[in-house]
Structure formats: structure tokens, C-alpha cells
Amino acid sequence: MKKSLILAMMAIVMASCSAKDKILVTYFSASGTTKTLAEELAAKTGADLFEIEGAQPYTSDDVNLGNREARAFKEMADKSFRPEVKDKPKKLKSYDVVYIGFPIWGNAAPNIIYSFIEQNDLKGKTVITFSTSGSSDLSNSHRLLKEQYPDLDWVEGVTLKRNPTPEDRQNVLSKLVSCSLHGKIAD
Numbered sequence: 001m002k003k004s005l006i007l008a009m010m011a012i013v014m015a016s017c018s019a020k021d022k023i024l025v026t027y028f029s030a031s032g033t034t035k036t037l038a039e040e041l042a043a044k045t046g047a048d049l050f051e052i053e054g055a056q057p058y059t060s061d062d063v064n065l066g067n068r069e070a071r072a073f074k075e076m077a078d079k080s081f082r083p084e085v086k087d088k089p090k091k092l093k094s095y096d097v098v099y100i101g102f103p104i105w106g107n108a109a110p111n112i113i114y115s116f117i118e119q120n121d122l123k124g125k126t127v128i129t130f131s132t133s134g135s136s137d138l139s140n141s142h143r144l145l146k147e148q149y150p151d152l153d154w155v156e157g158v159t160l161k162r163n164p165t166p167e168d169r170q171n172v173l174s175k176l177v178s179c180s181l182h183g184k185i186a187d
């Protein structure tokens, strides 16, 4: 009797842990905008958070829009280049839903997102994209990822554009939350 009660309690604890671990929000952010959005999204969905970082960190010089020789532009020019990623998420297997967030660079996801996808097994998971940008929509960046990795179960999220109002931000967050609940942006 005592033993079965303990087993039942263990089952409840294990079930609540796996429910909590279901969603992972991963993101790359060179200057903090995507990081803030990712943190808000993780808080709203009760997800774990993982930052995709370069083994060689990205500095403000690397993303200087006034310098076409900057690292970001060099990486953008070579679509096959894969910058080294610092770390891998732990227990990736335990997640059903993985958000991938990034700043849009040259109307595409930065090369490091491609490195991340190639180094982590996302097959069988729902992979939801989101981004921040100056003015570009997410659609082209998402399409390119889907074309490159057709075996993944992609869901297109939404981008947060520069200088959002609090309403814009809330709107983007609710759309992104709906992606994990419904597998698409709910109407």
C-alpha cells in the first residue's frame, strides 16, 4: 500500500517535470533584441531557454551595419559557411517543441542558425521560427530554412519589427504562443 502510494507520487512528479520540459526556446541574438523577445516567450510558454552563441562571440563591430567588411556581412556572403556554435542544449530529446529565434540578416536567418540546426537532431519535433528585424517579414527566412531542411516539421512564427509599441510586442508574443498550442498562428 505504502509502496504503491510512493510510486503514484513519483509518477505525478515525473509527469509534471516532462510537461514543464516540453518546450525549448532557442535563440541567437547579436545585440539583445531577440534575446529579450526570447525571454518573454519562454516566460509566457513556461519553456526552457537556450542561447545559441558563437564559439567566437559576436561583438558590436561584427554587426556594424556601416561596415560591409564586418563579420556579419562576410558570413552572409557565403551561404555555405557554418560558424562554430559554443554549446548544445542539454536533454534536447525531452522537448517536443523547439522555437528558433534570430535577427534577420540580409532577409535570411544568420548562418549560425544553420550551424545550430545541423548540429542538433530536431527530427520529430515541432520547430517554430521567430525573429526580430528592422522591417523584413519572417517569410523569406523561414522559407529558406524549410527548403534547406525539408525533413523537419516547420511552423512559421512571426517577426517583431523595430520600435514596436507594447501592443505590437504583445501581439507577436500571443501569435508565437499560439504556434505551440495549435501548430500555426491562430486566427
Ligand SMILES: Cc1cc2nc3c(=O)[nH]c(=O)nc-3n(C[C@H](O)[C@H](O)[C@H](O)COP(=O)(O)O)c2cc1C
Binding pocket: 028, 029, 030, 031, 032, 033, 034, 035, 063, 064, 065, 072, 073, 102, 103, 104, 105, 106, 107, 108, 132, 133, 134, 135, 136, 137
Ligand atoms: C548584418 C545585419 C543585417 C541585417 N539585415 C536585415 C534585413 O535584411 N532586414 C531587416 O529588416 N533587418 C535587418 N537587420 C536588422 C536586424 O534584424 C535587427 O536589428 C534585429 O532586431 C537585431 O537583433 P539582435 O539585437 O537580437 O541581434 C540586419 C542587421 C544586421 C546587423
